[in-house]
Amino acid sequence: MNKKLLTAALLGGLAVAAQAASAQDFDDRWYLTSSVGFNVQDGDRKTDDTPFVTLGLGKFINRNWSLDGELNYQNPHNEDNHNLNWSQYGASIDVRRHFVRDGRGWNPYLLFGVGYQRSEEEFVIPSLDSPDKRKDGNVSAKVGIGLQTTFERRVAVRAEVAYRGDFDDQSKRAPNEDWFGDLLASVGVVVPLGPAPVAAVVVAPPPPPPPATNCADLDDDNDGINNCDDRCPNSKPGETIGPDGCAVQITIDLKGVNFDFDKSTLRPESPAILNEAVEILKRYPELRVEVAGHTDSVGTEVYNQGLSERRARTVYNYLVDHGIDSSRLIGPVGYGETHPLVPNDTREDRAKNRRTELNIQN
Numbered sequence: 001m002n003k004k005l006l007t008a009a010l011l012g013g014l015a016v017a018a019q020a021a022s023a024q025d026f027d028d029r030w031y032l033t034s035s036v037g038f039n040v041q042d043g044d045r046k047t048d049d050t051p052f053v054t055l056g057l058g059k060f061i062n063r064n065w066s067l068d069g070e071l072n073y074q075n076p077h078n079e080d081n082h083n084l085n086w087s088q089y090g091a092s093i094d095v096r097r098h099f100v101r102d103g104r105g106w107n108p109y110l111l112f113g114v115g116y117q118r119s120e121e122e123f124v125i126p127s128l129d130s131p132d133k134r135k136d137g138n139v140s141a142k143v144g145i146g147l148q149t150t151f152e153r154r155v156a157v158r159a160e161v162a163y164r165g166d167f168d169d170q171s172k173r174a175p176n177e178d179w180f181g182d183l184l185a186s187v188g189v190v191v192p193l194g195p196a197p198v199a200a201v202v203v204a205p206p207p208p209p210p211p212a213t214n215c216a217d218l219d220d221d222n223d224g225i226n227n228c229d230d231r232c233p234n235s236k237p238g239e240t241i242g243p244d245g246c247a248v249q250i251t252i253d254l255k256g257v258n259f260d261f262d263k264s265t266l267r268p269e270s271p272a273i274l275n276e277a278v279e280i281l282k283r284y285p286e287l288r289v290e291v292a293g294h295t296d297s298v299g300t301e302v303y304n305q306g307l308s309e310r311r312a313r314t315v316y317n318y319l320v321d322h323g324i325d326s327s328r329l330i331g332p333v334g335y336g337e338t339h340p341l342v343p344n345d346t347r348e349d350r351a352k353n354r355r356t357e358l359n360i361q362n
Contacts, residue, residue: 035188090117309334
């Protein structure tokens with residue numbers, strides 16, 4: 001009864017293994033197998049342990065399952081009667097469940113198999129004219145474990161240990177036994193047939209061309225004016241930019257801070273105006289200004305240049321003396337007679353040109 005249960009368990013395991021196979025990416029080439037091993041015979045056989053060989057053909061059903069058809073042969077000697085010639089050969093269908101992991105050279109597997117084993121016994125007794133012979137076949141089943149390399153180096157290597165149940169109930173050496181259990185240990189090779197499969201290469205479509213740009217979408221100098229409208233394409237950071245993209249000089253109005261002819265001293269009405277400028281600068285501490293001085297056109301250019309510098313120095317000193325940090329002031333700068341507000345044609349206009357300005361730099 002126990003032997004029948006074992007047979008049912010082995011066959012059931014094989015059925016479950018075959019049913020669990022499912023399609024995945026894998027190397028689906030047919031392959032040849034061959035192995036050599038050692039058969040530790042069931043003690044009830046009363047035979048010596050013996051080497052065995054196998055030859056098979058198989059293929060992977062999917063990434064994790066393979067199916068092999070295999071032939072085997074062994075020729076053990078009788079332990080106490082060397083006149084007995086005993087040999088065994090057979091065929092089996094084997095399913096292996098491989099536990100494959102990417103990047104691993106050796107992958108373990110479980111083995112389930114069913115087959116047919118044929119036993120031949122021949123007693124050679126010199127005193128008898130005809131030897132006593134037996135030839136019988138029977139069902140077998142096996143389970144096992146093993147390790148197998150991948151096909152990356154063309155030929156894979158397989159190492160395996162299995163237990164085979166041989167349901168032979170006609171043995172003349174053990175007439176009271178109806179099955180035998182043999183332990184099989186082997187090492188073999190797995191040789192794939194044909195060229196290696198070429199992995200499918202998915203070619204991505206080329207990226208679409210970038211959208212065409214025009215000057216209205218570009219602002220190379222980051223001044224907020226697109227290239228189409230920017231007449232000054234090299235604006236510098238910190239400059240105040242007008243709608244045409246060019247720097248605009250913004251001036252704190254010091255109208256009323258004028259100077260007498262050929263003088264650089266402040267007129268009596270000037271401090272009130274300068275005090276307003278001081279308040280603006282204190283209210284906006286991030287402002288930096290250029291202190292600029294100007295003259296009318298009376299006199300030589302060289303003289304007027306020096307006079308404008310002195311006038312700018314007067315205003316510069318006033319701002320510093322009233323709490324404006326010099327790091328916020330650029331100059332003093334004299335422009336002489338080169339930047340008139342109005343033509344120097346009348347006394348009134350020349351008075352307007354004798355001035356100082358605070359030009360905002362940021």
